[in-house]
Amino acid sequence: xxxxxxxxxxxxxxxxxxxxxxxxxxxxxxxxxxxxxxxxxxxxxxxxxxxxxxxxxxxxxxxxxxxxxxxxxxxxxxxxxxxxxxxxxxxxxxxxxxxxxxxxxxxxxxxxxxxxxxxxxxxxxxxxxxxxxxxxxxxxxxxxxxxxxxxxxxxxxxxxxxxxxxxxxxxxxxxxxxxxxxxxxxxxxxxxxxxxxxxxxxxxxxxxxxxxxxxxxxxxxxxxxxxxxxxxxxxxxxxxxxxxxxxxxxxxxxxxxxxxxxxxxxxxxxxxxxxxxxxxxxxxxxxxxxxxxxxxxxxxxxxxxxxxxxxxxxxxxxxxxxx
Amino acid sequence: xxxxxxxxxxxxxxxxxxxxxxxxxxxxxxxxxxxxxxxxxxxxxxxxxxxxxxxxxxxxxxxxxxxxxxxxxxxxxxxxxxxxxxxxxxxxxxxxxxxxxxxxxxxxxxxxxxxxxxxxxxxxxxxxxxxxxxxxxxxxxxxxxxxxxxxxxxxxxxxxxxxxxxxxxxxxxxxxxxxxxxxxxxxxxxxxxxxxxxxxxxxxxxxxxxxxxxxxxxxxxxxxxxxxxxxxxxxxxxxxxxxxxxxxxxxxxxxxxxxxxxxxxxxxxxxxxxxxxxxxxxxxxxxxxxxxx
Numbered sequence: 001x002x003x004x005x006x007x008x009x010x011x012x013x014x015x016x017x018x019x020x021x022x023x024x025x026x027x028x029x030x031x032x033x034x035x036x037x038x039x040x041x042x043x044x045x046x047x048x049x050x051x052x053x054x055x056x057x058x059x060x061x062x063x064x065x066x067x068x069x070x071x072x073x074x075x076x077x078x079x080x081x082x083x084x085x086x087x088x089x090x091x092x093x094x095x096x097x098x099x100x101x102x103x104x105x106x107x108x109x110x111x112x113x114x115x116x117x118x119x120x121x122x123x124x125x126x127x128x129x130x131x132x133x134x135x136x137x138x139x140x141x142x143x144x145x146x147x148x149x150x151x152x153x154x155x156x157x158x159x160x161x162x163x164x165x166x167x168x169x170x171x172x173x174x175x176x177x178x179x180x181x182x183x184x185x186x187x188x189x190x191x192x193x194x195x196x197x198x199x200x201x202x203x204x205x206x207x208x209x210x211x212x213x214x215x216x217x218x219x220x221x222x223x224x225x226x227x228x229x230x231x232x233x234x235x236x237x238x239x240x241x242x243x244x245x246x247x248x249x250x251x252x253x254x255x256x257x258x259x260x261x262x263x264x265x266x267x268x269x270x271x272x273x274x275x276x277x278x279x280x281x282x283x284x285x286x287x288x289x290x291x292x293x294x295x296x297x298x299x300x301x302x303x304x305x306x307x308x309x310x311x312x313x314x315x316x317x318x319x320x321x322x323x
Numbered sequence: 324x325x326x327x328x329x330x331x332x333x334x335x336x337x338x339x340x341x342x343x344x345x346x347x348x349x350x351x352x353x354x355x356x357x358x359x360x361x362x363x364x365x366x367x368x369x370x371x372x373x374x375x376x377x378x379x380x381x382x383x384x385x386x387x388x389x390x391x392x393x394x395x396x397x398x399x400x401x402x403x404x405x406x407x408x409x410x411x412x413x414x415x416x417x418x419x420x421x422x423x424x425x426x427x428x429x430x431x432x433x434x435x436x437x438x439x440x441x442x443x444x445x446x447x448x449x450x451x452x453x454x455x456x457x458x459x460x461x462x463x464x465x466x467x468x469x470x471x472x473x474x475x476x477x478x479x480x481x482x483x484x485x486x487x488x489x490x491x492x493x494x495x496x497x498x499x500x501x502x503x504x505x506x507x508x509x510x511x512x513x514x515x516x517x518x519x520x521x522x523x524x525x526x527x528x529x530x531x532x533x534x535x536x537x538x539x540x541x542x543x544x545x546x547x548x549x550x551x552x553x554x555x556x557x558x559x560x561x562x563x564x565x566x567x568x569x570x571x572x573x574x575x576x577x578x579x580x581x582x583x584x585x586x587x588x589x590x591x592x593x594x595x596x597x598x599x600x601x602x603x604x605x606x607x608x609x610x611x612x613x614x615x616x
Contacts, residue, residue: 029431035505036430039420044436046417046475049460050453051443057452071455116348122341135349137602138356141594143534145552149559149587150355153362159580161358164373197352198605225334258537262556276450283451284541296449304446 061294074290081294091295094278097271102252105188110248112196114241117203118229136197144194148262151190152177177263180271187263187272191256206240207233243314250310253303275299356591363387363585367578386581390589398547399554400589406469406539406550407532413474414528419521422483423509444477457542464544473531473538479524486520487513522604530601533594551590559583 030037056071061081063074085091116136123129139147154160157175167173176182214232223231257276264272273281275295283292330338354377361379362370369380390396424430425437447453462468490513498508514521536552543549594601 026431029429033427033430033505036424036427039424039505039509040436043417043421043475043480044439046471047440047443050456050472050475051447054448054452054456057455058448060452060455119341119345119348122338123345124338128342128345132345132349134602136352137605138598139352141530141534141598141601142356142591143536143552143555145534145536145555145559146587146590149555149583150359152559153359153580153583154355156580159370159373159578161373161376164376167373193352193355197348201605224331225337279450284454289451289455293449293451296451300446300449307445 058293058297060290061297063290065290077290081291082298085291085295085298090273091275091278093270094273094275098253098255098274098276100271101184101187101255101274104184105191105255106245106248106252108188109192109196110245112192113199114203114237116196116200117207117237118233120200120204121207121233122225122229133197136200138197139194140198142194144256144259144262147190147194148259151186151263155186178265178267180268183264183268183272187260191259202244203237203240206237210236239317242317246310246314246317250307251303252306253299359584359587363581363588365581366576367581368576370580371578383576383581385575386577386585387589389575389577389582390585395546395554396586396589399549399551402466402548403533403551405466407529409470410474410532411525411528413470414479415521415525417475418479418483418524419514420509422480423487423505423513425480425484426487427505440477440480442477454541463542464548465542466548469539469542473535479527483517483520483524486517490516519604526597526601526604529597530594555586555590558586 060071060074062076062078063071064077064080065071065074069075120129120132123132155162155176157163157173162176163173174182176186210233214236215228218228218232253275255274255276257274257280260272260274260277261280264277276299279292279295279299282288282295286292357377358375361377362375363386364379364382364384365375366381366383367386369375374380421440425433425440427433430436448456457463457468457472460468462472494512494516495508498512503511534552536550536556539550540553540556543553
C-alpha cells in the first residue's frame, strides 16, 4: 500500500521526463534529418497548392456561385444543386451512360488482354513473340487526339475505309459518328485497340512467375499444350485477374472522358454523355461552376467509396488467393 | 517456356493456329496506322474516290508541304517540345528528392506525409475546383502554369519511393562513413543506382506531356502557346467538320483527309523514334508500379 502510494507520487516526474525526452528526441531527429525535410518541401507545397487548395472550392457544391462575390462570399444554398441534378434528365442520363459504357467495357474489353497474354505466352519463337509484342503495345503510346483522328478518318461517311468496304459489298454508307446507336461500340472498340496490348503486360508478368516445375510434371504426364494452358496457366493467373477486375470495378465511374469529348457531338449525347463530360460541359463550357461542382462531388464521393471497397476486396484476394 | 519441346501433332496445330490468330491481332493493331500513313501520301483525289485501302495511291506529298507551310503547326510543335522538356525536368525535380526522403524509415512523420500524398490518388477536388484554383493563382494562359501545375503526382512518387526502398541500406551507411550528407548520398549513390526507375518515370512524364491535350486546351487562350495535340484537335475534329475548309482545298491535289493524315504522321514520328527505348522501360515500369501499394 505504501509502496503504491510512493509510486503514484513519483509518477509525474518520469512522465514529464519522458515527455522531455521525446521532445529532445524529436528535435534531435529533425535537426539530423533537416535535409530530408528540405527535399520534401517543394513537393508538399506543390500538393497543397495544386491538389489540396482546390478542395476548398468543394463548398461551391453547396453555394450559389457569383463571380463578383467569389467562392467564399457566395451564399449557401444547401443541397439545392444536388436536388436539381437528380431532377435533371441529362444528369440521370449521364449516370446511366457512365454505368453502361463501363459495364460493356468490363464485359468486352477486360478479357481481351488476358486472352492476348495467354496467346503470346504460347509462342515458341522469341523473334515472333517480340515482334507481336512490339506491334500490339504501340497504340498505347498514341495520344487520344490522334486515335480520335484515326477513328474519324476510318469512319468518314465519304472517304473512310469502312464505308468504302461497306459500299463494295452493296451496303449503304453510314455516318457512324452521328449515330447514337454506334457510339458505344466505336468508343469501346477503339479503346480495346488502344489499350488491350499494353494491358496484357501485367498478365504476361503473372504468367512468367508461374513455377516451371508445374509444366514439367504436366509434360511427363502427357498433357497437351491446350491442357497446360487451360489447366495450369489460366488457373495460376486467376488471382491476378481477380485483383485487376476488382480494381476495375472500383473505377466503374471513370470513363475516358478526354477521349469522349473528342468523339461525341450533340446528336450522340444520348448515348455518349457521361458524368465527367456532363461536368465539363456544364462547368467549363457553360460556366455553371456550382452545379458542375455538385456533380463532381457526387462523382468523387461515390468513386471514393467504390475504390475503398475494391481495395478491401483485392487485399482479401491477395491474402487468401495466391497459392 | 518449356525446357524440352516435345510436341504431338495436335500441339503443333495448336501452335500454328495460335501464331496465325496473333498475326491477325497484330495486323489489326498496326493497320490503322498504316492506313493513315498511306492516306497522307496519296493524292487527295484518290482518297476522296475511296481507292486507298492499304498502300498509297498516286504517291503525292503535297499534303505535307501544305502542313509545313502552316506557321501554327511549327509553333505548336515547338511548344510541345517546350512543355515536354521543362515539364519533365520539373517533374523529376519534385519527384526524386521527395521519393528519397519518403524512402527513409527514420524520417519522422513518414507515414503521415506518405498518406498526405497517397490520398490524392483516391480523392481529388475535381475539374471545376481545380480550374478555379488555377484561375485564382493567375495561371490561366500561362506557359509556366502548364509546366508547374502538372509536374507532380502521387503515383510517380510512390513508384520512385518503392525503388529507392529496394536499394540496400549498406550503400547509404558506407557513404555516411565517408561523411556524405543526404543530398550527396542521393546524388552520388541513389541516382546512379536507380537508372531504370528514373528512366521509367522520365518516360512516363515525357509521354504524358507529349500526348496530353485536355488541360492545355482548357487553360491556354492564345494560339501561339498551344501544344501540338491541341493543334491536332483543332485540325482533326474541327476542320474535318467544317465545310468551308473542304471548299478551300478543292483546287489542290491534297484534301482534308490527306492533310489530317499528314499531321497525324508528323506527330507520331517522334513517338515512333523513341518507342524502342520506351517499350523496354515501360514493361519494367508496369512491374515497378505494381510492387507495393
